[in-house]
Amino acid sequence: MLEENENIQFQLTDELIEQVELLIENQNDKELHQLLDEFHHADIAEILDELNLEEAMYIIKLLDSETTAEILMELDEDNREKVLRNLSSKEIAEEVEELDTDDAADIIAELSEERQQEVISHIEDEEHKEEIRELLAYDEDTAGGLMAKELVKVYDTWTVAGCLRRIRGQAEEVTRVHSVYVVNKQEKLVGRLSLKDLIVAKNEQKIADIYISSVDYVNEHDEAEDVARVMQKYDLEAIPVVDDNHKLLGRITIDDIVDVMKEEAEKDYQLAAGITSDVEADDSIWELTKARLPWLLIGMFGGLGAASIINGFSDAMLRYPALMLFVPLIQATAGNVGVQSSAIVVQGLANNSIDGKILSRLFKEFLLGLVNGVAIAAIVLLISHFVFGTTYKESLTICIALIAVIIMAALIGTFIPIFLDKKGIDPAVATGPFITTSNDVFGILIYFLIAKLIIGF
Amino acid sequence: MLEENENIQFQLTDELIEQVELLIENQNDKELHQLLDEFHHADIAEILDELNLEEAMYIIKLLDSETTAEILMELDEDNREKVLRNLSSKEIAEEVEELDTDDAADIIAELSEERQQEVISHIEDEEHKEEIRELLAYDEDTAGGLMAKELVKVYDTWTVAGCLRRIRGQAEEVTRVHSVYVVNKQEKLVGRLSLKDLIVAKNEQKIADIYISSVDYVNEHDEAEDVARVMQKYDLEAIPVVDDNHKLLGRITIDDIVDVMKEEAEKDYQLAAGITSDVEADDSIWELTKARLPWLLIGMFGGLGAASIINGFSDAMLRYPALMLFVPLIQATAGNVGVQSSAIVVQGLANNSIDGKILSRLFKEFLLGLVNGVAIAAIVLLISHFVFGTTYKESLTICIALIAVIIMAALIGTFIPIFLDKKGIDPAVATGPFITTSNDVFGILIYFLIAKLIIGF
Numbered sequence: 001m002l003e004e005n006e007n008i009q010f011q012l013t014d015e016l017i018e019q020v021e022l023l024i025e026n027q028n029d030k031e032l033h034q035l036l037d038e039f040h041h042a043d044i045a046e047i048l049d050e051l052n053l054e055e056a057m058y059i060i061k062l063l064d065s066e067t068t069a070e071i072l073m074e075l076d077e078d079n080r081e082k083v084l085r086n087l088s089s090k091e092i093a094e095e096v097e098e099l100d101t102d103d104a105a106d107i108i109a110e111l112s113e114e115r116q117q118e119v120i121s122h123i124e125d126e127e128h129k130e131e132i133r134e135l136l137a138y139d140e141d142t143a144g145g146l147m148a149k150e151l152v153k154v155y156d157t158w159t160v161a162g163c164l165r166r167i168r169g170q171a172e173e174v175t176r177v178h179s180v181y182v183v184n185k186q187e188k189l190v191g192r193l194s195l196k197d198l199i200v201a202k203n204e205q206k207i208a209d210i211y212i213s214s215v216d217y218v219n220e221h222d223e224a225e226d227v228a229r230v231m232q233k234y235d236l237e238a239i240p241v242v243d244d245n246h247k248l249l250g251r252i253t254i255d256d257i258v259d260v261m262k263e264e265a266e267k268d269y270q271l272a273a274g275i276t277s278d279v280e281a282d283d284s285i286w287e288l289t290k291a292r293l294p295w296l297l298i299g300m301f302g303g304l305g306a307a308s309i310i311n312g313f314s315d316a317m318l319r320y321p322a323l324m325l326f327v328p329l330i331q332a333t334a335g336n337v338g339v340q341s342s343a344i345v346v347q348g349l350a351n352n353s354i355d356g357k358i359l360s361r362l363f364k365e366f367l368l369g370l371v372n373g374v375a376i377a378a379i380v381l382l383i384s385h386f387v388f389g390t391t392y393k394e395s396l397t398i399c400i401a402l403i404a405v406i407i408m409a410a411l412i413g414t415f416i417p418i419f420l421d422k423k424g425i426d427p428a429v430a431t432g433p434f435i436t437t438s439n440d441v442f443g444i445l446i447y448f449l450i451a452k453l454i455i456g457f
Numbered sequence: 458m459l460e461e462n463e464n465i466q467f468q469l470t471d472e473l474i475e476q477v478e479l480l481i482e483n484q485n486d487k488e489l490h491q492l493l494d495e496f497h498h499a500d501i502a503e504i505l506d507e508l509n510l511e512e513a514m515y516i517i518k519l520l521d522s523e524t525t526a527e528i529l530m531e532l533d534e535d536n537r538e539k540v541l542r543n544l545s546s547k548e549i550a551e552e553v554e555e556l557d558t559d560d561a562a563d564i565i566a567e568l569s570e571e572r573q574q575e576v577i578s579h580i581e582d583e584e585h586k587e588e589i590r591e592l593l594a595y596d597e598d599t600a601g602g603l604m605a606k607e608l609v610k611v612y613d614t615w616t617v618a619g620c621l622r623r624i625r626g627q628a629e630e631v632t633r634v635h636s637v638y639v640v641n642k643q644e645k646l647v648g649r650l651s652l653k654d655l656i657v658a659k660n661e662q663k664i665a666d667i668y669i670s671s672v673d674y675v676n677e678h679d680e681a682e683d684v685a686r687v688m689q690k691y692d693l694e695a696i697p698v699v700d701d702n703h704k705l706l707g708r709i710t711i712d713d714i715v716d717v718m719k720e721e722a723e724k725d726y727q728l729a730a731g732i733t734s735d736v737e738a739d740d741s742i743w744e745l746t747k748a749r750l751p752w753l754l755i756g757m758f759g760g761l762g763a764a765s766i767i768n769g770f771s772d773a774m775l776r777y778p779a780l781m782l783f784v785p786l787i788q789a790t791a792g793n794v795g796v797q798s799s800a801i802v803v804q805g806l807a808n809n810s811i812d813g814k815i816l817s818r819l820f821k822e823f824l825l826g827l828v829n830g831v832a833i834a835a836i837v838l839l840i841s842h843f844v845f846g847t848t849y850k851e852s853l854t855i856c857i858a859l860i861a862v863i864i865m866a867a868l869i870g871t872f873i874p875i876f877l878d879k880k881g882i883d884p885a886v887a888t889g890p891f892i893t894t895s896n897d898v899f900g901i902l903i904y905f906l907i908a909k910l911i912i913g914f
Contacts (some may be wrong), residue, residue: 040691042690042691042692164656167656168656168657178694195652195653195656196652199621199624199625199652199656200625232712232715232716232719233499234497234499235499235712237635237694237711237712254694254711254712254715255689255692255694255711257715258689258711258714258715258718259689261715261718261719261722262689262718262722265718265719265722265725265726266804268722268726269722269725269726269729269800269804270800270801270804272726272729272730272800273729273796273797273799273800273801273888274793274796274797275797275800275801279801280801280804280805280808280810281801281802281804281805281810281811281818282805282810285821285824285825285828288801288825289825289828289829289832292794292797292825292829293829293832293833295793295797296790296793296794296797296829296833296863297833297836299789299790299792299793300786300789300790300833300836300837302785302789303783303785303786303787303788303789303790304786304837304840304844306785306786306789307782307783307785307786307841307845308844310781310782310785311782311845314778314782317778317781318775318778321771321774321775324767324774324781324784325764325767325768325771326760326764327781327784327785328759328760328763328764328767328784328785328788328897328901329757329760329761329763329764330760331760331785331788331789332756332757332759332760332763332788332792332893332894332897333753333756333757333760335756335789335792335893336731336752336753336756336890336893337749337753339730339731339889339890340730340731340732340749340752340753342730343726343727343729343730343732344727344730344732344736344737344738344745345738347723347726347727347737347738348737348738348739351737353737353738353739354738361738364742367742368742368745368746368749371742371746372746372749372750372753375746375750376750376753376754376757379754379757380757380761383761384764387761387765388764388768406753431730432796433793433796436789436792436793437789440785440789444785
């Protein structure tokens with residue numbers, strides 16, 4: 001139980017890394033043990049992430065499997081993959097035996113199909129093996145994929161005293177007991193109890209008389225994102241998972257949900273920035289290029305589309321060169337407005353705070369675009385006339401085009417995410433370069449069309 | 458204890474709202490009670506958010522303060538403000554008495570200075586009053602601002618049996634017991650115990666013999682973001698807060714940290730999209746304009762800056778009109794690359810996974826920019842030549858400018874967030890329109906300078 005450490009102020013310093021590397025080089029196992037035993041497994045994982053594979057393997061082999069199993073869970077995904085590749089199936093099975101079923105299944109799921117079967121066949125605890133098999137069948141983005149089989153379960157026919165006695169047995173396997181789940185003879189979830197309720201209750205009371213029948217739960221096939229939303233909304237620390245017949249299958253704890261939320265937020269942020277797969281600053285140039293180039297290419301085709309449009313109006317451009325000066329302004333404004341509108345809609349959709357009335361929402365964006373557009377156009381009118389000396393018609397063109405482009409960008413930025421959401425596509429893909437690019441092209445087209453109307457070329 | 462409800466599938470339908478509105482209109486209190494008693498307070502808050510103020514006040518006055526206090530906590534901030542304005546100081550004090558100290562302090566902190574004193578003076582429970590005063594003194598973004606005073610505390614000299622007896626008393630006030638904190642005679646935190654450990658232990662054992670001395674904790678002045686990082690890293694569900702002398706002051710639970718993380722993620726996302734204050738899709742046009750116009754104005758000045766640059770090269774533009782076609786492409790590419798680079802750095806900084814070596818990071822971005830730049834320039838070279846019929850020198854200009862601009866944008870996008878972070882400014886402000894705008898302007902300048910060099914005008 002010494003797994004939690006007081007080293008809140010743990011600092012991953014170069015000195016520490018050097019010290020560890022030196023101890024490994026000298027094969028000074030005793031001092032390595034002394035040093036690492038002080039740290040939380042999450043801290044040791046941070047150290048391992050900084051070492052080379054050979055050094056990391058040295059430490060993995062040195063420490064006992066109870067510790068290394070937890071370290072494995074905390075390693076950077078790329079590094080975990082490398083370490084697992086250097087362990088035999090039997091060794092992985094030993095690690096996995098130490099983990100809760102949800103973590104065990106997560107590790108095994110990262111292996112190849114063939115390796116998965118090998119590792120599972122080496123797991124000695126038959127129950128653990130069966131439970132891991134069960135969990136591996138779920139999609140990782142569902143409640144079933146998140147849940148652990150470890151939980152404390154009591155039958156409604158038991159007494160408080162009997163309960164406490166049996167819980168002592170069950171609880172040893174469960175790292176943290178949030179709630180005690182109450183089931184009936186058919187193993188169906190009927191309610192819950194907190195340990196506190198049990199402690200406060202009298203020994204001879206029946207569970208049936210004291211349990212709380214209103215209990216939040218999710219279905220095994222519910223999406224991870226929905227589970228996160230429910231747990232957050234109702235401030236839950238754990239939630240039981242049931243099947244369609246209401247049979248209790250497992251439980252999901254808040255620490256896993258925190259990870260889901262974090263990944264979700266990072267993914268949305270990266271999508272908004274035009275990064276298509278999960279990358280980190282320390283990934284290789286090749287991986288970063290794979291994640292970044294696709295959006296740059298979309299932006300490139302947008303830019304070439306804009307070039308075609310300008311090319312189509314090239315005669316007008318030569319006669320009214322002042323118009324060309326404001327192409328970047330039109331383009332930048334369209335992009336900025338579109339990103340703003342889409343970000344607000346994407347967040348609203350994620351929080352379930354946007355209802356179905358698309359038309360009223362678009363009308364609001366229209367008004368908002370009008371307000372912002374008039375404000376910006378007024379300033380640009382003054383500057384274009386007095387600084388750049390544009391003619392009356394040119395100034396009018398720029399101002400009307402700005403207002404039109406801002407309204408268009410706001411409408412597109414609002415409509416596309418709502419549309420994608422209705423089609424079952426993650427609206428987060430709509431923000432960032434995608435909206436920016438389409439708004440760039442439409443914005444420039446609108447600008448020249450309005451110029452044609454007003455100036456008449 | 459019926460506060461948690463099984464209505465996972467709670468759906469806020471128009472029918473439900475209409476039903477509630479009708480019951481309010483008919484003052485049918487009995488049926489309203491029957492209907493609302495079925496729902497979790499977070500669900501009732503969602504209903505109230507859809508009603509007008511008068512209707513919401515009707516329900517607030519109808520339900521008991523235990524329920525309404527929790528509802529208040531869950532209301533949309535704007536709506537809570539309105540409801541609080543319609544309650545007397547005495548009524549607010551009654552609500553606040555029902556809440557844990559951390560929630561109570563959060564509600565009171567939203568009131569004016571004068572109103573705060575009035576409300577506090579109406580709180581009858583002297584201990585609650587004193588504790589709320591203590592919490593109000595903290596900055597809301599610190600551990601002290603997040604903690605609750607409610608916790609279960611035992612002295613290391615007690616026995617397990619004595620402990621259980623006393624815990625029964627303390628626990629009734631604490632909604633959820635995560636850990637039992639062990640203190641010595643000087644009230645200093647020395648360790649922790651889980652309820653499970655207590656249940657598993659023998660009655661006559663001394664706490665001093667069974668407690669776990671390694672306990673994570675945070676200092677009262679630690680930043681909320683750091684607390685969130687620690688709790689997430691070590692998978693904690695609650696963490697004790699101590700003062701500089703290690704005296705136990707309170708505890709922070711994971712549900713509050715989940716809220717901190719969510720707000721942080723939403724803020725970063727909005728900043729990346731150029732939205733300067735926390736707004737939602739349902740806010741007023743005026744509020745949305747206040748949040749959106751500042752960045753649009755910055756973008757506007759950037760656009761006008763670009764206009765000046767083009768104006769400075771207007772002679773060249775008239776002689777080589779083909780160059781003008783590619784201004785949008787240069788601008789869009791610079792913007793996209795800058796946003797990508799800054800997003801990766803901002804996330805790396807948030808995850809503490811970026812260390813101090815700025816130069817090596819910039820060099821990596823340089824290489825990455827070179828790879829991406831060459832790939833895009835090669836495609837543009839073909840298209841510009843064969844589709845737009847640019848001359849050899851014009852094509853060369855476009856390609857070299859693209860590569861240079863991509864590298865520049867990657868370097869600026871990487872450098873600015875790291876620089877801001879070193880200066881203690883939230884690097885998230887650097888993404889979005891800020892980077893886009895500066896890259897737009899620099900990109901266009903670089904383009905024309907390279908054109909001048911190669912074509913020689």
